Amino acid sequence: MSTPAVEWELSGFGDEIDDDPRIQIAVMQALGARHIEVRSAWGVNIVDLDEAQLSEFKGLLDAADMKVSAIASPIGKVDVSLPVDHEVGRLRRAVNAAKVLGSRYIRIFSFYYGADVAVESIRDDVIERMRALTAVAEESGVVLLHENEKDIFGDIPERVLDIIESVGSPALKVAWDAANFVQVGVKPFEEGYEMLRPHLEYLQVKDALFSNGHVMPAGEGDGDVLRTVEALKADGYTGFASLEPHLAGVHGLGGFSGPTAFGIAARAFAKVLDEAGVRTV
Template structure:
């Protein structure tokens, strides 16, 4: 398995050079890129897409610092304007595949959200939004990885499986985020993992529990409302070894099942706490001997 760190926590706060320097302090030379990690070339640039950003300059910096890109993450499904126009969304996702090719990434992490908010997937709408990028990815050898979220049609493992089977492409897989399934009140491990194992191409590592400020939980690591059986609580994101989700079990099964892809540490906290999380979480996964 290969270890990388998500640049999301630093997006819009640190420039890419500072972000790479920060990540390298933890002995990591691979980053998951987000739109906000790349310098905009214009004033009015969408925070969730790559159009209007200086991709060549980002590539130059990555090369200078000896960094690889695990994946390009594209969050335009959360952008109301882009996701309301399926042709516009399809173009943004296709461009993210182009960016991945330029930056040398094999994966594009993306989302469903506004494309299908109900628990039952709107397959026609999803297919229209993602098929052009999927066909392009098939030609370029890049894998589109749909990440599960707690507030859309991917909130249940069954919903995710339905989408993956409907897409029926070797280049359309899933990002497995056990804590996002927990946020949706689902059994993230072992059930969701076992159900989706043939489709897992990319893994996000974070942990969660119910937000309880009376127990000292900082608002800086408070997430969105939970769904399913855990609603209407809010999720809290503690460092990786300190949450409810069985991350030891997830990592052990990935190793046992021969997973050789990326595991991405993604601190869900404010930038000022990010380095504390990175210190704890990189030490935690290395102590297990998988990286």
């Protein structure tokens, strides 16, 4: 008897393709995706889109029969010295965007800190803020996905786990980013997978090199993407895989690739998935 095919939902950061959501949606559809991850549209961050813009975006999605995998918010990508309420207020805007666009996931971060500040000294402040953010998520019925961005408190597996376990809420999960781990000197699969797998809810797809930190298409760097995909498949993962290629530099709202480089990244990941025996829908 043949083994049933394993299927994951393909998504991607639309604004890495273009500022225009129409082009974002068209390219994702051309890649065979039924979902898109929303960080910005028309050059405006998701937490700053007004109700008319959110409504227009939802109309474009509905017309294309596309859905939103996650709201890629900037929450927590600020200095930890800011008051707790600063990010709580912005998260409420992200929650509203999630409601309008029909997503249950919101990506967040665990705060920057000054170059002269010892990371251990900010732990309690970070946990306080993460608990406050998670309380908003719990009351709103959404799930926060902590991304292991470099240079924030939760940039290595041990501190990511500390956050998740200290908050202890089903409304706070892990978004796995192999490239970011590589860029802080972590071997993702060997040093982080077993530790974080019980909390891993969402896969962000990019790779990087230890030698210089440069971001690469999936499978072409040191991020153990194939081993991770194979392990996730074996563990029964059936969630999202969201392309965040970062192949053409950055703009004011985050990484950028453009349609051509985004396509290169998608084909590289498709090769990894094919080798692992995973299909995307």
